[in-house]
Structures are given as structure tokens and as C-alpha cells.
Amino acid sequence: MIRNAALGSAATLITGTLAASLLLAPSASAAPASYDNGAAESVGVQIAAARAARSGIEWKDCPADWGFAAPIQCGWVKVPLDYRKPFGKTIDLAVDRAVSTGTKDERQGALVYNPGGPGGSGMRFPKRTTTNSPLWVNTAKAYDFVGFDPRGVGHSAPISCIDPQEFVKAPKADPVPDSVADKNAQRKLAADYADGCKARSGEMLPFMTTPNAARDLDVIRAALGEKKLNFLGVSYGTYMGGVYATLFPTHVRRMIVDSVVNPDQSNIWYEANLGQDVAFQMRWNDWEDWVAKNDNVFHIGDTRAKVEAKWLQLRAQAKAKPLGGTVGPNELLGFFQKAPYYDSSWVPTAQAFAAWVAGDEKPLIEANTPDMSDIQGNISAENGNAVYTAVECADAKWPTSWTKWDRDNTKLNEKYPFLTWSNAWMNLPCATWKSKQYNPIEVGAKRGTIAPVLIVQSERDAATPYEGGVELHRRLAGSRLITEQNAGSHGVTSLVNPCINTRVDTYLLTGKVDAQDVKCGPHATPVAPAPAAAKSLTKSAASDLPAREELPAVR
Numbered sequence: 001m002i003r004n005a006a007l008g009s010a011a012t013l014i015t016g017t018l019a020a021s022l023l024l025a026p027s028a029s030a031a032p033a034s035y036d037n038g039a040a041e042s043v044g045v046q047i048a049a050a051r052a053a054r055s056g057i058e059w060k061d062c063p064a065d066w067g068f069a070a071p072i073q074c075g076w077v078k079v080p081l082d083y084r085k086p087f088g089k090t091i092d093l094a095v096d097r098a099v100s101t102g103t104k105d106e107r108q109g110a111l112v113y114n115p116g117g118p119g120g121s122g123m124r125f126p127k128r129t130t131t132n133s134p135l136w137v138n139t140a141k142a143y144d145f146v147g148f149d150p151r152g153v154g155h156s157a158p159i160s161c162i163d164p165q166e167f168v169k170a171p172k173a174d175p176v177p178d179s180v181a182d183k184n185a186q187r188k189l190a191a192d193y194a195d196g197c198k199a200r201s202g203e204m205l206p207f208m209t210t211p212n213a214a215r216d217l218d219v220i221r222a223a224l225g226e227k228k229l230n231f232l233g234v235s236y237g238t239y240m241g242g243v244y245a246t247l248f249p250t251h252v253r254r255m256i257v258d259s260v261v262n263p264d265q266s267n268i269w270y271e272a273n274l275g276q277d278v279a280f281q282m283r284w285n286d287w288e289d290w291v292a293k294n295d296n297v298f299h300i301g302d303t304r305a306k307v308e309a310k311w312l313q314l315r316a317q318a319k320a321k322p323l324g325g326t327v328g329p330n331e332l333l334g335f336f337q338k339a340p341y342y343d344s345s346w347v348p349t350a351q352a353f354a355a356w357v358a359g360d361e362k363p364l365i366e367a368n369t370p371d372m373s374d375i376q377g378n379i380s381a382e383n384g385n386a387v388y389t390a391v392e393c394a395d396a397k398w399p400t401s402w403t404k405w406d407r408d409n410t411k412l413n414e415k416y417p418f419l420t421w422s423n424a425w426m427n428l429p430c431a432t433w434k435s436k437q438y439n440p441i442e443v444g445a446k447r448g449t450i451a452p453v454l455i456v457q458s459e460r461d462a463a464t465p466y467e468g469g470v471e472l473h474r475r476l477a478g479s480r481l482i483t484e485q486n487a488g489s490h491g492v493t494s495l496v497n498p499c500i501n502t503r504v505d506t507y508l509l510t511g512k513v514d515a516q517d518v519k520c521g522p523h524a525t526p527v528a529p530a531p532a533a534a535k536s537l538t539k540s541a542a543s544d545l546p547a548r549e550e551l552p553a554v555r
Contacts, residue, residue, distance in 0.1 A: 044083035045215040045247075049222035051086075052077055057223050062096060065376075066155070072098050072126045077223045079151070079216045081207050093216060094155035095148040095223075098126035102141030109253070110224045111143035111508070112217065114150065116235025116259075118210075119387035121154045122147035135494065138505045143230060148220060150213050150240075152204055152387045154380070159201035159208070159390060161193055164382035168370040171328030174319050175422040176413075187402065190428035197390060198434035205435035208390040214244040218251060228253035228451075230508070234491050235259050235464055239268075241453075242443040242472055249450040254508055258456045258493045262468035263443035263475065269392040269430075270399060273423050274412060275465050281416035283340035283462035283488045291350050294528035298354040310357060311336070324365035331368040333422055340418075340462040343489040346526040389429050397437045398430035405431065447477035452513045455481045456500060458522075460488030473517075480513040487522035497523040 055078070062074035074096045081089045100107045113125040125147035127133075129140040136145075149156035177183045197205060217240065221229045230253050233241035238257035245252055262272060288307040295302040300310050315329045322328040335352070338345035352363040371377065399405060405424060413420040430437075453476050457469030466483075473481040482500055484492050493504055499520035506512055 038084075040084040041211075041215070044080060044086040045218055047086040048078075048080050048083065048215070048219045052079075052219045052223035053225065055223065056225060057095060059097065066096075066123070068096055068123065068126070069130075072096055072130060077148075077216075077220050079219045081157075081204070083212065083215050091151060091157040093148055093151065093157075093220065094123065095146060095220060096123050096126055097144045097146045098129035098140075099144050100140060100142060101129060101137075106141050107144075108142040108509075109144070109226050109230055110146045111139065111230045111232060111254075112146045112148065112220060112224075113231075114148075114217075114233045114237030114240055116233075116237050117153075117384065117388055118150070118213075118236050118391035119153060119384035120236070121149050122237075123149060123154065135496070135501055139508050142509055144224075146220075146224065150387070151216055152201075152208050152390060153383065157204065158383050159197075159204050159386050160382060161197035161200055161386040161389065162382060164375075164378040165372060167382040167385065168372070168378045170326045170331050170368070170370050171318075171322040172330040174315075174329040175333065175425055176329065176417070177421060183406065186425045187428065190425060191432045193389070194393075194429040194432045194434055197386065197429065201386065201390070202435065205390055205394065207394075208387070209394045209438060210240055210243050210391060211247065211441055213240050213391075214247055217244050218248050221251065226253075227251075230254045232256045232493070233258070234493070236261060238464070238468075238472065239263060239443075242476070243441055245445050245450055245453060245476055246441060246443050249445040252451050252453070254451065254511060255453045256456065256493065256504060256507065257453065257472065259461055259464045259490050260455060260457055260468040260472050261464050262471045264471055265440040265442060267468075268396045268440040269427070270396070273427050274408060275467075276463060277409075277412050277416045277418075277420040277423055279460075279465040280337070280340050280419040280462040283460055284418045286460065286488060287339040287346055287349075290346060290525070290528075291353075294350070297528040297531050298350050298357075300350070300354055300357050310353070314353070314356060323361045324369055326369040327365055330422070332364070333419075335364070335368050337419065337422075340488070341490050343487075343495075343523070343526050347528060350528070389427075392427065393430040393433040394435065394437060396440045398427075398433065400431050402431070443472070444475040445477060450476065450478065451511070453479040454504070454507045454513060455479055456484070456492045456504070457481065458484040458487045458489060458492050460486070461490055462488060463490045481517045483517070483519045484522060485519055489523070492523075495523045497521075 057075035057077060059073040059075045061070055062068040062072060066074065068074065074094065076092045077095055078090045078092055080086045081091050097110070113122045114120070115122050126145045128136045129145045151157060152159040173182070173185065177186065217229065217231070228251050229244070229248070231241055231244070233256070238259065239261040241255055241257045242263045245255065262275070267275070285304060288304040291298055291300055291307050292303050301307040315332060318328050318332055336349060339349040352367060355363045405428065409420055409424040455469050455473050457466055459466050469481055469483070473479050482503060484497065484500060489495060492500060497520060499518075503514070503518065
């Protein structure tokens with residue numbers, strides 16, 4: 001009796017909620033069939049969005065320990081854990097905002113941001129308003145800047161796979177194997193990590209998918225009171241945006257995707273990581289060429305070959321005897337890979353390297369030794385890695401044959417040794433994943449169903465190779481592609497390049513895009529300090545690197 005009555009009430013509520021959701025926003029046009037985009041999910045997200053629209057967000061001062069001072073405000077948005085069960089278990093997503101700085105007439109709504117990952121938090125985005133970030137002053141007049149922690153991240157039902165203090169301990173094994181025994185040891189670590197994810201976060205794992213993150217994004221849109229979404233996604237955030245555009249094409253008002261993941265189903269995610277290995281080697285070579293060109297400053301080597309020889313010497317020395325007892329090849333790679341990621345890291349990375357060449361290990365030790373007393377920082381680092389693994393392992397079916405992994409990565413490592421084995425071990429838990437793995441969604445939107453999307457991509461991007469921007473452009477009808485030529489920094493919209501910056505502003509403020517795709521010249525190449533200034537090689541070499549939240553990386 002009670003069970004039947006409950007079902008009857010639910011049925012009535014579903015009917016009313018769907019009607020409300022149709023009034024709230026244009027209904028999504030039929031999206032391509034995908035792994036978990038059946039009728040149940042479609043209905044579930046409409047119910048959740050309508051519920052969120054009624055509830056809104058109760059904005060308050062942020063908790064003191066979150067690090068976001070007034071006028072930034074924080075709140076929560078409730079979403080279903082499983083969109084097939086919208087009346088079942090829910091989780092709370094943390095959101096924050098800085099209200100627009102312009103007049104009432106200038107305001108155009110909320111601009112929601114995701115920096116990448118998977119596993120990155122967007123909660124620092126509102127600081128671009130409160131710090132008057134020069135590239136975003138015009139946009140800040142028109143939009144509330146809204147950040148959020150995606151499901152599983154930070155304050156939003158965070159997941160974990162291993163004790164954070166164990167996760168950050170150093171030194172770890174050299175990722176480049178010398179023997180079958182080394183490979184087997186890494187295989188065991190990966191399998192144990194997968195088991196740890198299941199043990200510590202098993203309930204969340206089946207629902208840690210990009211389509212669910214996109215559905216969460218639509219619920220956030222509704223909770224903000226927006227009929228359509230304004231979105232800026234960087235790196236993995238571009239895949240989230242592409243999936244959103246597929247599932248909710250008529251809900252898109254303005255969307256910028258910057259440094260694009262190739263959304264082709266065959267690329268998600270095993271092939272994507274192999275492609276990174278090639279692109280990282282290209283950009284590592286670019287950095288070494290730049291270091292060699294500035295040998296009068298850094299004194300590491302005046303050719304790429306000489307710089308590479310010093311790098312290999314450093315690795316070998318740290319392998320034989322970790323610097324400071326904590327910094328081995330694995331830790332060095334974590335530090336040095338920032339250079340191929342971001343041009344802003346070229347100088348500080350080279351300075352720390354130069355200090356070692358000159359006989360001073362201190363900058364490398366200080367930059368790479370974990371702070372075991374930073375409990376919250378270590379929790380955040382472990383959480384970011386857990387979410388990265390959970391999302392990529394759930395989004396797609398990964399090869400389970402070690403023979404395939406070994407063959408593919410051994411072959412790649414011959415020509416592209418910088419990142420190949422490190423990347424392989426990071427993703428290997430997906431080969432023994434203990435939760436459901438799906439088939440990737442077929443990303444795409446037809447002409448007439450979606451507003452123009454602006455795609456920004458550099459030609460020599462390491463984390464998201466250029467082909468990704470071209471492929472998403474092909475799949476989103478009416479989109480426009482801005483190519484930054486002969487450049488490779490990841491996250492183009494955060495760089496000073498007037499050819500790009502003015503077009504980003506114009507698009508966000510007016511919705512206008514160029515009549516055709518645009519090619520822009522590169523932003524300014526990093527300038528090495530004067531030789532005299534370069535002698536001051538202290539901890540600043542590490543502290544000058546961008547903060548983690550500004551490192552949007554598919555890694």
C-alpha cells in the first residue's frame with residue numbers, strides 16, 4: 001500500500017516537474033544515442049534541473065577555510081548521484097561567484113568555468129573579477145563569474161583512492177623501466193590503486209562520467225536561473241563542453257572551448273594519452289631549443305642535444321641518489337613537465353635546472369619535496385588524481401591486455417621518451433578497473449540546433465594536440481576555430497595575444513564570431529632574464545610557477 005502510494009506521488013511529481021522544465025529552458029534536441037544517455041537519464045536531468053530552478057542557490061560568505069574572501073560568495077547545488085534515479089541519492093556540488101561589475105543594463109548573466117583535469121576545481125575563477133584580471137575586465141562587467149567543483153572534486157562529494165599522505169610520499173620509483181621486474185612492480189602499483197579506488201569510493205565510481213558532469217552543468221545552469229548556459233572550458237573542460245553541447249545543444253548561449261580534447265570516440269581515452277606522448281616530446285624539444293638559445297643566461301648547453309644530455313645526467317644522478325633524499329626521476333619529471341605545458345613555466349624551470357648545473361640542488365629539492373605537514377594540500381592533490389583516474393576509467397573501455405600496453409608504450413618510448421612511461425603508469429589502473437566502463441558519447445551538434453561555439457587552439461599544444469580543436473570544430477556545426485600559430489602553451493585564453501583576446505571579448509559580449517576561421521600569430525615568447533639577474537637562482541624558481549588551479553591539464 002505505502003509503496004504504491006509513493007509511486008503514485010512520484011508519477012504526479014514527474015509530470016509537473018517536466019512541465020516546469022519545459023518552461024525553464026528550450027528542450028534539448030535529440031542527441032545521438034550514447035552509453036548512458038537513455039530516456040531515464042534524459043528525464044532525470046530535466047527533473048533535477050527543474051528542482052534546482054525552484055530552489056535556486058542560497059549565496060553566502062564562503063567558509064573561512066575555503067580561501068575565497070568577500071565579495072566572492074559560495075553556495076550549493078543538489079544533483080542526483082544517478083540521473084536514472086532522480087529521486088534517489090543526491091550529492092551537493094560546491095559553487096561560488098563574483099557578481100558582474102557592470103550596470104544592470106550591461107549584465108548578461110552568469111559565465112560558468114571549468115579548468116580541466118579531470119579533477120580540476122573551477123572555484124578560483126571568480127578571483128579574475130575580484131583581482132581585476134586585465135584580460136577579463138570587460139567580460140566581468142557583463143557576467144557573474146561562476147566556478148564550481150565537479151562531482152567528486154574538492155567540496156563536491158570528494159572521492160579518494162589512497163591515503164593522501166602515502167600518495168605524496170617521495171621518492172617514487174623511476175617511471176622509465178630498466179627491466180621486466182620494474183614493469184611488473186608498476187603493474188602491481190596500478191592494480192593496487194584501482195583496488196583502492198573501489199574500496200574507498202566504490203559507490204561514486206559508476207557515476208563519475210563526463211556525461212554526468214555535463215548533466216550537473218545543466219542543473220547548475222538552472223539553479224543560477226539561466227535559461228541558457230554561458231560556459232568557458234579549458235583542456236578537459238572542452239570535452240565536458242563538447243558533451244554538454246551534444247546533450248543540450250539548444251541550451252547553449254555562449255561557449256568557448258580552449259585547448260581542445262579530441263572528442264572522437266576512438267580517442268577517448270587510451271589513444272588520447274598515447275597522442276600526448278608525441279606532442280609532449282615536440283614541446284619539450286621546443287623548450288630545450290629555447291634554453292639552448294639562451295645559453296648565455298642558463299649555461300646548460302648551447303644546443304638541444306647538450307641540454308638533453310644534461311637532463312639525462314640529472315635523471316641518472318637523482319636515480320642513483322635522490323636529491324635531498326626525496327627527489328628522484330619521478331619527482332623531477334613532475335616538475336619539468338610544466339615547461340612543455342605552459343610557457344609561463346619556461347623561465348623558472350630553466351632557472352632551477354641551471355642552478356643544479358651550477359652545483360646548487362636547493363631549488364629542485366625545495367620545488368619537489370612534498371610538505372607532509374600540508375594535510376589539506378595533500379588531500380587536494382590525491383583527490384585530483386583520484387578524479388582524473390575515475391573519470392577517464394569510467395568514460396571508456398580500456399585495453400585489459402598488458403601485452404598491448406607494453407607493446408604500444410615500448411614502441412612510443414623509442415622516439416618520444418620524455419613522458420611515455422610516466423603517462424602509461426598513470427593510466428594503467430584503468431586496465432584493471434573494478435567499476436563499470438562505458439562507451440564514449442558521439443560528440444556533435446547539427447546546424448540550427450546550437451549557437452556558434454568559439455574554439456581556441458594552439459598549434460603546438462602538448463596536453464591537447466591541435467587535431468583536437470579541428471575535430472571538435474568539424475563536429476559542432478557553425479563553430480569557429482581560432483588557431484594560434486607556432487605556439488604551444490596550454491590554455492590560450494589566459495595569455496596576452498590581442499588577436500585572440502579581442503575576439504574572445506567580442507564573442508562573450510555580443511555573440512558575434514568571424515565569418516570564417518581565424519589564424520593568429522603566437523603570443524610573445526618567454527624572455528629569459530638578463531645574465532646578471534639569472535644568478536639569483538633561489539626558491540623563486542619554483543614559487544613562480546602557476547598555482548595548481550591555473551594548470552588545466554588532461555594528465
